[in-house]
Amino acid sequence: MTIYDRSVREAACGLFERGLGHEAAAARLGVPLKAVRQWHLTYRAVGRDALLDMGSHRTYDYETKVAAASAVVDGGMAMPEAMGRFGVASISPLKSWCRLYREGGADALRPKPRGRPRGSGAEAAPATREEELEREVRRLEAQVAYLKKSIALKAELGLPLGTGRRP
Template identity: 55%
Template sequence: MGEREGNRRYDYETKLAAVRDHVEHGLTKAEVMEKYRIAGPAPLERWCREYRSGGPDALRPKPKGRPRGAKSKPRPAPTREQLLEEENAYLKARVAYLEKVDALLAWRSATGTER
């Protein structure tokens, strides 16, 4: 069986040489395809389009996969003031909760309702 020609990958130098031969030196697509063993006209046309719009750097390989995200920096240790503010907020919430419980118990005893 012959070598499969589809889904070939071409390195940057091959792409650039093929495009320059076609665009700048005037070789036909068929001549360029034969010279560089390009499987079909579609890749050559795409390379020429990219070369005309972005120059030689447009033919460089693109990174694969999902881009890396910014790494999160570790949180700095909280200051003493921040720790005291957090404790103060917790104690205020606890006092408010206990006051509501006391009010509920007082209301139940005053009205004489029980569960």
């Protein structure tokens, strides 16, 4: 989706203030109807300043999210009205809040922890002498198995086995 600069949105505000709708404004500005419809909705709901500040990512606190979502879902308030009452600049976050609220209630709107989760915190205890010896035995058994396979393969191919010494 193309991002339009502030001057285009200012021109749209001027057209809205003169009473033009989103279809007429889209035709005059040469901007897709879908974008101008979104601008008009924002303009009607929260005003000129919110429309001109669009494009910057806004964050909302937990209480605002819950209040807006419950007003729409439980209270039957229209989304544009909720946008105006709670100061939500775009309908997109409000739609996602309503979906989350329907699926999981108010707890679904709680902020999620960011970043990579921490490890268990406890480092592995150092290996005991017995564990170290068991690990060494497994390594040596694997080495012997590898060498036995190598000898069997050489015998199968008829290659000389060698003396075991390197020149």
